Amino acid sequence: MALLRAFYKYLKKRRSIAARFRLLTEVGKKLIPQYRFSWPYLDWWNDKPFNSYLQRFNELHHFNTDRKYMLYQLLRLIDDIPGDTVECGSLEGAGSYLIHLMNDQSPQHERWHHVFDSFEGLSAPGEGDGKHWEQGDLSVSMGQVRKNMDNFDRYTLYQGWIPSRFAEVQDKRIAFVHIDVDLYQPTRDAIEFFYPKMSEGGVILCDDYGSSLCPGATRAIDEYLADKTEKMLYMTCGSGFLIKGRQTALQLA
Ligand SMILES: C[S@@+](CC[C@H](N)C(=O)[O-])C[C@H]1O[C@@H](n2cnc3c(N)ncnc32)[C@H](O)[C@@H]1O
Structure with missing residues (x-):
């Protein structure tokens, strides 16, 4: 519990996507070393008609x-x-x-x-x-x-x-x-x-x-x-x- 609280405190200070992404990749490297993250700046993630299609199948x-x-x-x-x-x-x-x-x-x-x-x-x-x-x-x-x-x-x-x-x-x-x-x-x-x-x-x-x-x-x-x-x-x-x-x-x- 204390660990989680410390983690949330840490996150609060890192609001920018870039900072959180760095954290994610560091954790990812430890968990699955061969895993390759891609940049979290992709326009298609905000494609509304496509997202509503995904939502229909709970795939968002x-x-x-x-x-x-x-x-x-x-x-x-x-x-x-x-x-x-x-x-x-x-x-x-x-x-x-x-x-x-x-x-x-x-x-x-x-x-x-x-x-x-x-x-x-x-x-x-x-x-x-x-x-x-x-x-x-x-x-x-x-x-x-x-x-x-x-x-x-x-x-x-x-x-x-x-x-x-x-x-x-x-x-x-x-x-x-x-x-x-x-x-x-x-x-x-x-x-x-x-x-x-x-x-x-x-x-x-x-x-x-x-x-x-x-x-x-x-x-x-x-x-x-x-x-x-x-x-x-x-x-x-x-x-x-x-x-x-x-x-x-x-x-x-
Ligand atoms: C991965 S799912 C398909 C996912 C789907 N195309 C989608 O976009 O959500 C695989 C499907 O293949 C069907 N399937 C697998 N082997 C088959 C076979 N030999 N004959 C007929 N259907 C098969 C399964 O019933 C299952 O519905």
Whole structure:
């Protein structure tokens, strides 16, 4: 208790963000030495419409806000790209909500949004999926997702294990795919099925790419892209994307 009181007293004297940030980084260095803080001066943190979207899903102070912002920004890239949108792995529907919201602002394409999920959580992790996940993790019911999406009407929920229902969108052209299923096999199935259906300029975003909790997802994408000209652009927030038809330059060796 005395320690806490001393700490609050110390904080009171350090009101500026810069001073508090210094304290945070010093403590952080001790707790997780490899952890990298970023500057706390980011305009997107004050993006009101985006924050109210996050609030709707109780994600304002969650750890995925930067990846959601990435999703938002990439959706802006497909404004003139024909085709539907897809999410593989919806959880509560936060990603799909944002995708549909953006589709509604781009009415010239009359996009339809397709959502694939077991609604029973993850399938069984394979050997290359690490130790973090278990079958059934991240399970949200289809009813809950429908409820969260209830102000929209241009979407379909496909319940089933990926890729069992992909055939139902066999004839669709696709402008945007969000792959977010954490494991090797469904990630591989998703990129294998949707890559050939992408319009030129369309975007494939893999939320799990480069996360050390999801080694299988990263491997699935890299293996599939090995003989393609596009490679994943790995973002600092821990996700990767490609633009169909855009060759990706070599990386530092
Ligand atoms: C990380 S969550 C998705 C988060 C969501 N995209 C968002 O933006 O909030 C992973 C989802 O993938 C689904 N999933 C995982 N493996 C699957 C599989 N083999 N088939 C179908 N759905 C799967 C889970 O049910 C879960 O809803």
